[in-house]
Amino acid sequence: MTRRLRPTVVRLARRLWPGSVRARATLGATAVVALALTAASFALLGTLHANLQRSAKEAATEQADTVGRLAAQGRLPDLLPVAPGADFIQVVDADGRVVAASQNLTGRPPIGHLRPDEGALRATWSGEPFHDEHRQRIVAVTATTPGSSTVTVYAGTSLRDADQADEITSVALGIGAPLLLATVALVTWWVTGRALRPVEAIRSEVAEITGHALHRRVPVPDSRDEVARLARTMNVTLDRLEDAVVRQRRFIADASHELRSPITVLRTQLEVALAHPDPELWPDLVSEVLEDTIRLQDLAADLLFLARLDAAEPVESGPLDLADLCRTTLAARHGDRIRIDARLEEGVTIEGNRSRLTRLLTNLLDNAQRHAGQHIELAVHTDRAAHTAVLEVSDDGPGIPDADRDRIFERFTRLDDARSRDLGGAGLGLAIARDIAGHHHGTLTAEPHPHGARIVTRLPLSPQAPEVP
Incomplete structure (x- = not known):
């Protein structure tokens, strides 16, 4: 009972x-x-x-x-x-x-x-x-x-x-x-x-507030209590949400556009092959199809990698010697158009994921190879005042206008659209590099250079790193 x-x-x-x-x-x-x-x-x-x-x-x-x-x-x-x-x-x-x-x-x-x-x-x-x-x-x-x-x-x-x-x-x-x-x-x-x-x-x-009214904000009371702080925090969250949704919509639109171009070219080439079944034309046609397929594959891989970065998936992290990572990356590169001069300071240790930081460096070097004239320089040193590691990639190319120094890190951004497309760039390399730097609590910026472009990555030194004298 x-x-x-x-x-x-x-x-x-x-x-x-x-x-x-x-x-x-x-x-x-x-x-x-x-x-x-x-x-x-x-x-x-x-x-x-x-x-x-x-x-x-x-x-x-x-x-x-x-x-x-x-x-x-x-x-x-x-x-x-x-x-x-x-x-x-x-x-x-x-x-x-x-x-x-x-x-x-x-x-x-x-x-x-x-x-x-x-x-x-x-x-x-x-x-x-x-x-x-x-x-x-x-x-x-x-x-x-x-x-x-x-x-x-x-x-x-x-x-x-x-x-x-x-x-x-x-x-x-x-x-x-x-x-x-x-x-x-x-x-x-x-x-x-x-x-x-x-x-x-x-x-x-x-x-x-709905998905079509993300511009609206909650009222902030004229007080200094917890409710006012809640309202301000809510508005900051809505700002981030609106920015994320805008970026996602722009990303989807740009990705659709970028994917449509190689797919259209592939379809055209295949239709030409069917319309003109001449065996003598097939080697050139297959070569072009393979080139566009590789470009499409690279673009899909970049999009997948960006999606993983946006999802903030946990990755293995540990102490890395930045100079050793640069030497390993340079040794694995074959067929570069321009030789890369390296000035690497020893003993610069950071905390991070080796695969992703290698991807960051590779993207910066690929960008420099596309735009450099005759010289590319890779430098690693320590900023003693900020207790950070500095990774610089500079080239003697046309440089970056002051107004575009932040815009080049946006996704699918090309300062010279036709030239970048011919050189194989999709406008995602620098965006991926900045996201990787951000996930490592660092920054990636374009800084002034007297004879071309200079991209600088700053990453916090590892707590296990020895003190710089």
Whole structure:
């Protein structure tokens, strides 16, 4: 039976639990204040009651001690005066007879039978000797008279003030606590609503943003709180998203255009071969078809590599000697149009993926081979101030205009479209190289050069690299 009830109770609790942040915040704040107020009320009532009880006990004790000293000295009058703070006094002998009393107890029987234990000075208890609506705090003190008889002095103080204080405090808390809780709930509801109003505006705006309306931005409230920072972060994210979508659409359009050109050429060549089945023309035709097929294959490989870079797939990384990587890459190159002069500083160690950094260097060298006149230079050195490794590839070609130094790293960008197409460039080499540098927390820039182009890669040195003297 218990197992069956448990899921039902859980479902009921989930239904009753408020769904909005505003309601949960209000409920939580009210509950916390209610618990704190309850604890404070009990503490206040307990402290007040204890203080009043202690005051009544002290007043009764002082009166009983005073009368006990009078009894011990044999100066006990029949009518006992009542000091301020005490309500009544009564002295009873060992036989239970009233020896002396205050005026308000004259003619009354003994008010109590409780006496201090043997060897004790006094006893204290609460009672209602007058059958009054208020209790009394009674102190009993034993004294020995000069005649060696033992008498018990009873002094009492009414707890009327303590009872009235408890009652007034309880009524005040009973009325004030609900009003305070209601005020807390209303204030929390109002403050939470004002705080969440910008969040609702952000939510509404984000709900309206679609793939065709990425230019829209969420409103930023005029404040310096977390909501304003959230709105600014959301707008920065939307900026990046819009930029990524624009780049993706441009990339798809450019890729479609670039793929369509070699495919169209291949189709034309094959149609010519079918229209003119002359075996003497086939070697030249097959050579052209093979050249376009290789170009199409390279383009597809570049597009796949860019897609992997965009997906940020994890790759193996480790310390690499940049000079050794350059020597290995140069040794593997055959048939370059222009000889490459290398100036490599030893001991330049970076963290990275060897395959991708080899691809970066290969793309830079291929770009230089396409545009250089008679000279290409590869240099590796260390920037001591920035604690970075610097890889430079420069050539004596036509150079790069100042206005195009950043544009050449965009995908499918050719400064001379016809010339680049003839030389086999698709406009992806430098874009891939910059993305590889970015994935290695580095930069790739085109910098001024007096006699051509100069492409500079800067990569952070490995933490394991020795300090540069």
